[in-house]
Amino acid sequence: MTSWTALRGFSPRRWAVAALSGTAFALAVAIPTDLVDTPLFGREIPPTWWAWPALLVSSALAGLLVATYVAAPPRETDVAGRGGWIGGALTFFAVGCPVCNKLVLVALGSAGALTWFEPVQPVLQLLAVALLAWALRRRLLDQVSCAVPTTNPIPQTVGQTVSQTVPHPSPGDPRD
Template sequence: MRTSDSLISAAPLWRRAGAGIVAALASILVLGTVAAVWPNPFFIRMVPTKGYEIPLLLTQSSLFGVYVMVRRPACGLRRMGFASAINFLGVACPICNKVLLLIFGATALMTYFEPVRLYVGILGTGLGVLAIVTQLWRRSAHDIIGDAAQAATR
């Protein structure tokens, strides 16, 4: 009987890479459209972009694709999901985010949050890197433990 952890090693690299590429492209498309980083008929951006939103979005989406490629199916997406949410706050228009607008108000957002949006996006990217490193460390530790268990049963 195969466990879900052994399925990742059974899946070919091209399939994992393909899933990662599809996830990254979907992330770019969905988050970029919702954040109105480019003109689209669905969302209008109230605060103009500053030039760093698209590179942050591309970086975070690429990290998400890598995470999808390396993660074990039994593991959740909590770390990467949190990192993506923080990055999205750095990329998205602060006035267009209704939750932030209701909590802080437009004046507070433009005065205090707008100047640090870049750093919030960088923090989200850093958390994404941490999620990938943690996943790789857990995966290699799992492989080492699995190899040791197989050697012990021989």
């Protein structure tokens, strides 16, 4: 089975969640990075030609990733969720203004932001898309895979099994 199988099985509710969360992600990144012009935020350097297409790809992946959590609680070790969060954060840094980001300015200064950070932004975006795609694929494959028992069942009688292993007494054990 492939991840496309899980996508084809999405309910209308999941598609709605994907569309709404993808739109929310796009706005949550586009407004503070001033891709959408508002009086709240400004930008010293104009957006790159690839900022909007990159944001739209990340938004679509993030929306689909959020939709995989509808009616499917996350597992105890959900590394795909961490990949999604990191991918979303990288998208924010990748499409943002290199000298408007306070963290970058504190770490590198304005000259360092233009010299070192700006050339790395496309790489950050590629990494963001790769992480979001990986997280989405992993979540989708988890939804179409079958659970495998962690212990071998021990047949007791016809039609019954015990899912836990029963310890056998050792020689000389008083429970004999």
